[in-house]
Amino acid sequence: xxxxxxxxxxxxxxxxxxxxxxxxxxxxxxxxxxxxxxxxxxxxxxxxxxxxxxxxxxxxxxxxxxxxxxxxxxxxxxxxxxxxxxxxxxxxxxxxxxxxxxxxxxxxxxxxxxxxxxxxxxxxxxxxxxxxxxxxxxxxxxxxxxxxxxxxxxxxx
Amino acid sequence: xxxxxxxxxxxxxxxxxxxxxxxxxxxxxxxxxxxxxxxxxxxxxxxxxxxxxxxxxxxxxxxxxxxxxxxxxxxxxxxxxxxxxxxxxxxxxxxxxxxxxxxxxxxxxxxxxxxxxxxxxxxxxxxxxxxxxxxxxxxxxxxxxxxxxxxxxxxxx
DNA sequence: GATATTGATTACAAGACATAACTGTTTTCG
DNA sequence: CGAAAACAGTTATGTCTTGTAATCAATATC
Numbered sequence: 001x002x003x004x005x006x007x008x009x010x011x012x013x014x015x016x017x018x019x020x021x022x023x024x025x026x027x028x029x030x031x032x033x034x035x036x037x038x039x040x041x042x043x044x045x046x047x048x049x050x051x052x053x054x055x056x057x058x059x060x061x062x063x064x065x066x067x068x069x070x071x072x073x074x075x076x077x078x079x080x081x082x083x084x085x086x087x088x089x090x091x092x093x094x095x096x097x098x099x100x101x102x103x104x105x106x107x108x109x110x111x112x113x114x115x116x117x118x119x120x121x122x123x124x125x126x127x128x129x130x131x132x133x134x135x136x137x138x139x140x141x142x143x144x145x146x147x148x149x150x151x152x153x154x155x156x157x
Numbered sequence: 158x159x160x161x162x163x164x165x166x167x168x169x170x171x172x173x174x175x176x177x178x179x180x181x182x183x184x185x186x187x188x189x190x191x192x193x194x195x196x197x198x199x200x201x202x203x204x205x206x207x208x209x210x211x212x213x214x215x216x217x218x219x220x221x222x223x224x225x226x227x228x229x230x231x232x233x234x235x236x237x238x239x240x241x242x243x244x245x246x247x248x249x250x251x252x253x254x255x256x257x258x259x260x261x262x263x264x265x266x267x268x269x270x271x272x273x274x275x276x277x278x279x280x281x282x283x284x285x286x287x288x289x290x291x292x293x294x295x296x297x298x299x300x301x302x303x304x305x306x307x308x309x310x311x312x313x314x
Numbered sequence: 315g316a317t318a319t320t321g322a323t324t325a326c327a328a329g330a331c332a333t334a335a336c337t338g339t340t341t342t343c344g
Numbered sequence: 345c346g347a348a349a350a351c352a353g354t355t356a357t358g359t360c361t362t363g364t365a366a367t368c369a370a371t372a373t374c
Contacts, residue, residue, distance in 0.1 A: 006205060006208070006216075006220040007205055007208075007220050007221065008208070009204055009208050009269075010201055010205065011292075012273075013273070013276055014276050014279060014280065014291070014292075015182045015183065015186045015272070015276070016201060017295040017296060017299075018178065018179045018182055018295060019197070020222070021175065021295040021299045021302075022176060023222070024298060024301070024302025024303065025171060025172045025175055025298060026172065026176070027302075040176070044164075044167055047164075047166055047167055048163060048164055048167065051165070051166055052163055055163075063163040063164050064164065065177070065180070115172070116169075116170070119170055119172070121301065122171060122301050123301070125297045126294055126298075130290065130293075133290050133291075133294070134291065134294045135168075135171075135174055136287075137178075137287055137290070138174040138177070139174060139178070140280075140282045141178045141181060141182060142174075142177045142178045144181075144278065144279050144281050144282065145178075145181025145184075145185050145279060146181065
């Protein structure tokens with residue numbers, strides 16, 4: 001039952017270890033959120049709206065780094081569950097202001113707690129320092145990735 | 158251009174930080190591998206076969222935790238590029254023995270080096286200890302995820 | 315006031331992943 | 345031995361996540 005040294009050279013790469021850890025977390029978090037009718041993605045959206053009432057879809061898409069079109073279905077879903085509301089902005093009638101309903105706020109709180117507990121379980125065996133170091137490392141990597149966005153690609157004429 | 162504190166509460170969750178870091182790595186690695194005609198997934202497959210000549214598809218699928226049917230297309234692709242060969246096993250005529258061609262070996266080496274360089278770029282700002290700690294943390298999380306596979310689900314009668 | 319820009323949407327395609335069902339081969343064991 | 349179960353690989357199919365192009369209405373620009 002051990003994949004022994006079969007993938008040992010891949011283990012040297014960050015991407016591989018990261019993918020495996022992320023897959024583990026992702027599927028586990030999704031299982032955790034299922035009783036709430038949420039997924040990792042919908043939970044993220046819900047949480048950001050909760051923290052930023054009146055947020056608009058474009059901005060939300062920016063924050064979560066997802067494309068606007070993809071957000072539409074997610075919001076349809078959350079709106080259909082009576083967790084968020086889309087109301088036209090007074091000052092700009094093509095935009096929507098997003099808010100979380102009372103029901104949404106309650107669900108978000110309970111789900112957030114479940115995810116936190118789940119995180120603790122997934123981090124068993126790691127000290128508080130190690131967990132903090134993990135977060136730092138992940139953010140550093142993310143920001144390194146961002147900066148190479150423009151650098152890489154094609155040298156523009 | 159800063160998503161400021163908009164997603165600050167999500168940042169407390171491992172899954173969120175992990176997803177963002179992983180997405181960054183993934184897209185960057187794929188860009189790195191594109192000149193070689195590879196993706197993260199095909200590169201992983203190629204590398205494991207390279208390290209385990211004669212490996213069979215079922216075992217390969219196990220090692221990489223992907224479903225057998227999905228492996229078929231990937232191997233078709235790699236075989237079509239003359240990077241790997243499928244040869245019927247003498248002792249078991251329903252199985253294939255997978256091997257990497259000379260061309261495949263060369264490509265794998267060059268691609269592997271490119272990915273290693275890329276990893277170094279993505280890990281800028283992290284000391285050797287921090288990088289080692291990251292790998293340790295990721296594996297710990299992965300293994301914590303594994304163990305909850307049976308625990309979670311349904312208590313079997 | 316015509317033109318461009320923007321917010322949200324629709325329609326569509328590609329990729330990763332999972333499941334069920336099928337072919338052919340090997341193993342099991344009554 | 346020979347039927348039944350197990351196994352390697354495949355096909356067909358569906359879902360989920362993500363990305364791009366094009367559309368529509370409203371606003372901004374000049």
